[in-house]
Amino acid sequence: xxxxxxxxxxxxxxxxxxxxxxxxQSRDTVEKWRRQxxxxxxxxxxxxxxxLRRLLRRRLLYPSLLEVFKRSVExxxxxxxxxxxxxxxxxxxxxxxxxxxxxxxxxxxxxxxLWALTGMTNLKEVDLSRCSKVTDAGxxxxxxxxxxxxxxxxxxxxxxxxxxxxxxLTNLSxxxxxxxxxxDQALSSLQVLTQLQYLDLWGSEISxxxxxxxxxxxxxxxxxxxxxxxTNLPNLSSLACLNMSNCTIHSLLEGVxxxxxxxxxxxxxxxxxxxxEALLYVQTSxxxxxxxSNSSLMRFFFLPYMSALNYLDLSGTPMGDDGVEQIxxxxxxxxYLNLNKTRVSSAGVRILAxxxxxxxxxxxxxxxxxxxxxxxxxxxxxxxxxKLGSMCIKGFINQVGAEPVPSLTAxxxxxxxxxxxxxxxxxxDAALCPLSTFRGLxxxxxxxxxxxDMSLYHLSSIQKLINLSIHDAVLTKTxxxxxxxxxxxxxxxxxxxxLLTKDVLLEFCKRYSNIELRHELVHILPSETDGFPSTSRxxxxxxxxxxxxxxxxxxxxxxxxxxxxxxxxxxxxEELLALQFSSMSLAPSDGRGYLMPE
Amino acid sequence: MKKEDTVKLISAEGFEFVIDKKAAMxxxxxxxxxxxxxxxxxxxxxxxxxxxxxxVILEKIxxxxxxxxxxxxxxxxxxxxxxxxxxxxMMAANYLHT
Numbered sequence: 001x002x003x004x005x006x007x008x009x010x011x012x013x014x015x016x017x018x019x020x021x022x023x024x025q026s027r028d029t030v031e032k033w034r035r036q037x038x039x040x041x042x043x044x045x046x047x048x049x050x051x052l053r054r055l056l057r058r059r060l061l062y063p064s065l066l067e068v069f070k071r072s073v074e075x076x077x078x079x080x081x082x083x084x085x086x087x088x089x090x091x092x093x094x095x096x097x098x099x100x101x102x103x104x105x106x107x108x109x110x111x112x113x114l115w116a117l118t119g120m121t122n123l124k125e126v127d128l129s130r131c132s133k134v135t136d137a138g139x140x141x142x143x144x145x146x147x148x149x150x151x152x153x154x155x156x157x158x159x160x161x162x163x164x165x166x167x168x169l170t171n172l173s174x175x176x177x178x179x180x181x182x183x184d185q186a187l188s189s190l191q192v193l194t195q196l197q198y199l200d201l202w203g204s205e206i207s208x209x210x211x212x213x214x215x216x217x218x219x220x221x222x223x224x225x226x227x228x229x230x231t232n233l234p235n236l237s238s239l240a241c242l243n244m245s246n247c248t249i250h251s252l253l254e255g256v257x258x259x260x261x262x263x264x265x266x267x268x269x270x271x272x273x274x275x276x277e278a279l280l281y282v283q284t285s286x287x288x289x290x291x292x293s294n295s296s297l298m299r300f301f302f303l304p305y306m307s308a309l310n311y312l313d314l315s316g317t318p319m320g321d322d323g324v325e326q327i328x329x330x331x332x333x334x335x336y337l338n339l340n341k342t343r344v345s346s347a348g349v350r351i352l353a354x355x356x357x358x359x360x361x362x363x364x365x366x367x368x369x370x371x372x373x374x375x376x377x378x379x380x381x382x383x384x385x386x387k388l389g390s391m392c393i394k395g396f397i398n399q400v401g402a403e404p405v406p407s408l409t410a411x412x413x414x415x416x417x418x419x420x421x422x423x424x425x426x427x428x429d430a431a432l433c434p435l436s437t438f439r440g441l442x443x444x445x446x447x448x449x450x451x452x453d454m455s456l457y458h459l460s461s462i463q464k465l466i467n468l469s470i471h472d473a474v475l476t477k478t479x480x481x482x483x484x485x486x487x488x489x490x491x492x493x494x495x496x497x498x499l500l501t502k503d504v505l506l507e508f509c510k511r512y513s514n515i516e517l518r519h520e521l522v523h524i525l526p527s528e529t530d531g532f533p534s535t536s537r538x539x540x541x542x543x544x545x546x547x548x549x550x551x552x553x554x555x556x557x558x559x560x561x562x563x564x565x566x567x568x569x570x571x572x573x574e575e576l577l578a579l580q581f582s583s584m585s586l587a588p589s590d591g592r593g594y595l596m597p598e
Numbered sequence: 599m600k601k602e603d604t605v606k607l608i609s610a611e612g613f614e615f616v617i618d619k620k621a622a623m624x625x626x627x628x629x630x631x632x633x634x635x636x637x638x639x640x641x642x643x644x645x646x647x648x649x650x651x652x653x654v655i656l657e658k659i660x661x662x663x664x665x666x667x668x669x670x671x672x673x674x675x676x677x678x679x680x681x682x683x684x685x686x687x688m689m690a691a692n693y694l695h696t
Contacts, residue, residue: 015662015691018677023684032681039685047692 016047024054034068041071045097048072056081066091075100079127082106086113097122104129104152111138118144125150129176136162143168154178154200160186167192174198178224184210191216202226202243226266231273235281236260245269245291254281264289268313271296292317293338304329315340315363321348331355338363340387346373353379360416365389365423371397371407378410386411387421389447395431409434419443423471429454436461442488447471447496453479460484472496477504485512493518605632606645607660609653619644621663626695650693655686659694666696 023033033039040048048069055061056078066088074097078084085108092101093116101123103109110133117123118141126148128134135157142148148169154176163177163186173195182204190196196217202224211230214220221238226245233244235255241264244252248271253260262283268291272278275297284306294316303309303326310333320343327337334356339348345368353376360382364373370392377386396404408431411417417440428450435441436458442465446455451473459468465486475497481504485492492515494500502521509517509524517524605622607615623629631646648656658679665677679687 013691013695014666015659015696016688019679019684019688019691022679023681023688025681029681029684033685036685039689043685043689044692047688051688 016050020051020054023051024058024060027060030055030060030065034065037068040068043072045072045074049075052076063087063091067094070094071096074098077102078106079103080105082108084108086110086116089113089116093117093120095120099123100125100150102127103131106131107133109134111135111141114138114141117141120145121147123147125174127152128156129153130155132157134158136165139163139165145169146171148172149195150174152176154180154202156180163187164189166190169193171195173219176200177204178202179204181205184213188213194218196220198222200224201228204228206230208232240264242266247271249273249278251280252278252282259283261286263287263308266291267295268293269295275299276301288333299323300326303327306330308333310334310358311336313338314342317342319344321345321351324348324351328352328355331359332357334359335382336361339367340365342367344369346370346376349373349376352376356380358382361385361387363387365421368392371395374407375410378413381414382416383414384416385419385421386417387423389421389423389425391424391426393422393425393427395425395427406431406434408432412438415440417441421445423447426450429458432458435459438462440464443467445469445471445493446473448473451475453482456480456483460486462486464488467491467493469493469495470497472498475500477501480504480508483508485515489515491516491518495519601644604644606643607656608645608647609651609656610649611653613653613656615656615660617660617663621660621667622646624663624666624696625659628694648690651690652686655683655690658683658687659690659696662691662696 023029052061052069052073055065070091073095076092076095076098078088079102084103084106089103089109092098098120099122101117102125104127109128109131114134117126123145124147126142128138129152132155134153136159139153139158139162142151143165146169149171151166151169151172151174155178158180160181160183163180163182166172166175167189170192172193175193175196175198178200179202182201184205184207187201187206187210191213194217197219199217199220199222203226205228206225207229208231211225211233214223214236215234219238220236221240223236223239223241224243225233225247226243228247230244231248231250232254233242233252235253235257237258237260239253239260240262242262243266245266245268249267250273253262259281260283263286265282265287266289272295279302284302286308287306288308289311290306290309291311291313293313297317300314300319300323307330309330312327312334313336315338319339324344327334328351331352332355335358337356337359340363344364349364349369350372359380362377362380362383362385365387367390369388369390371394374388374393375397377383393407395407397407398404411420412434417438420435420441420443423445425446425448427446427448429452432446432451432455435444441462444459444462444465444467446469449472451470453476455470455473456475456479459465460483463486466488468489468491471493473494473496475494476499480500495518497519500519500521505517505519505522505524509515603619604616605619605628607617607622609615619632623632628646632644651659662677665675668675
């Protein structure tokens with residue numbers, strides 16, 4: 001959203017936003033002000049940056065236009081802009097006060113493009129992540145910028161030799177070398193970088209020899225060694241965040257000196273040589289984030305010592321009901337708990353129920369939990385997000401000698417509940433009936449082949465529903481025609497509802513043009529999106545009521561009637577297929593049709 | 599109109615705009631000047647000088663104040679901004695917190 005990014009920099013002024021909007025209507029409007037150089041030079045950097053961002057988003061920014069901003073902009077983020085090339089950087093090289101440059105994923109950036117950055121002595125942050133054409137020669141251009149504090153060159157073409165050169169950038173505190181083939185030898189040449197606080201070495205050739213050298217960075221607080229051959233990590237006295245996913249671990253942080261004050265530990269997919277050894281030296285009292293998903297752990301005896309935990313991911317581990325007691329011991333601070341694909345059953349959820357007063361998210365997909373688990377979940381008062389995806393869930397609890405009770409009714413007690421995910425269940429229409437009275441529910445996802453049009457009827461009365469997914473249901477034309485979506489609904493995802501035809505879906509979109517519709521046959525975006533310039537002068541965020549929003553949506557969809565959002569829409573399927581082989585640059589869509597309501 | 603209910607806004611070139619106090623209060627900056635405790639010259643005389651804001655822009659700003667009041671009361675009209683004025687107006691709006 002445009003508004004959110006502008007609000008982030010604290011621009012609450014409505015007139016400023018209206019001015020930015022008016023200044024970026026079209027190429028013509030830009031021409032009207034671009035000669036006002038003195039004004040742009042005087043502009044506070046946060047205003048100039050907001051204007052520049054909007055120009056970029058509206059596709060109105062081109063290299064020579066950058067020139068007018070050369071004295072006013074301190075930060076520029078061109079992430080993922082495919083057309084950014086050497087010409088852009090040539091203009092950016094003249095940005096006297098530029099402090100931060102982000103060209104991550106700009107595939108046209110190569111070594112010669114980086115030449116333009118030489119001598120930019122105010123530059124502190126450069127992000128070249130995934131610019132695969134950048135190699136060691138490009139690094140040489142950066143060496144003339146001794147002020148650099150943050151450099152990201154993950155997944156570029158830089159080799160160990162290029163990394164060795166970085167040793168002269170002694171102010172570096174953040175260095176992302178992920179996905180590069182760096183050896184222990186290259187790492188050892190970086191020992192002079194004593195200011196390093198953040199070091200990312202995932203997927204490198206670093207071994208235990210290299211890991212032993214990490215002690216040379218006294219300030220190191222973030223370290224990523226995922227997918228490396230490191231098995232023994234020595235004690236690092238200031239380490240707060242460690243990622244050793246997919247490593248084989250013998251020992252962690254063993255050694256003398258102050259214990260690492262770890263707060264975040266990610267060991268997803270790790271293989272443990274011996275569990276009791278592996279975590280023996282880890283100081284657990286500050287640990288708040290622990291990800292052990294898909295690791296080889298069999299026992300969880302260490303959990304009761306981790307009383308500060310608020311994020312715990314044990315998905316894909318053999319955690320069973322007996323282990324849940326250990327989670328319950330540290331449940332007081334837990335906010336996020338992921339038990340997907342574990343052996344936990346409803347009995348385990350029952351153990352947890354009274355011990356997690358602050359839990360906001362619980363995930364139990366692909367477990368053996370049944371409808372009883374739902375009643376235990378309803379005893380976790382702070383829950384906002386519930387993910388339940390189990391073939392054992394039917395939506396009813398059978399009682400001896402009485403009518404079956406809809407199990408979802410119990411969740412009504414949860415006053416903070418916002419998201420409910422019931423994928424891959426055996427739920428039927430009647431089971432969804434209690435949901436219609438849920439006051440705060442904004443996201444709902446259900447997937448069951450037993451659902452019919454009745455479900456749509458039940459769900460239409462959820463007051464605050466924003467995002468609704470009904471997958472694989474037997475929805476028909478009649479059902480969709482009589483469906484009155486809640487006024488708040490923005491996304492309706494009906495993939496896998498195989499009875500619906502394209503005509504029915506288009507008809508629905510015509511009626512509710514502000515809802516984004518997803519289905520295999522069509523993907524219809526709401527009329528009012530960021531994708532193309534808004535035609536009205538006052539941007540949507542200044543309009544308050546829904547009514548006004550709706551009005552504007554209709555306006556812009558009318559005025560866009562004759563315009564193609566996507567060039568592909570001009571062609572029929574046959575023509576597209578013919579084009580596919582005529583030119584690479586006109587490669588057709590990925591099979592999903594992007595259509596506008598007519 | 600009583601004098602207490604109006605304020606005088608003076609542009610860089612010395613042009614004076616007399617507008618409703620209520621309208622001027624749309625600007626957080628002017629509101630602070632007029633209501634802050636202690637006897638600022640602005641508070642006493644109901645006059646604010648903007649040596650950085652040109653007459654054209656200050657006029658537009660005053661129009662915006664009135665438009666904003668109308669908009670808040672539910673009258674939806676469009677506030678047109680000439681592209682030539684956008685940059686200067688943006689800076690003035692930023693300064694005035696409006």
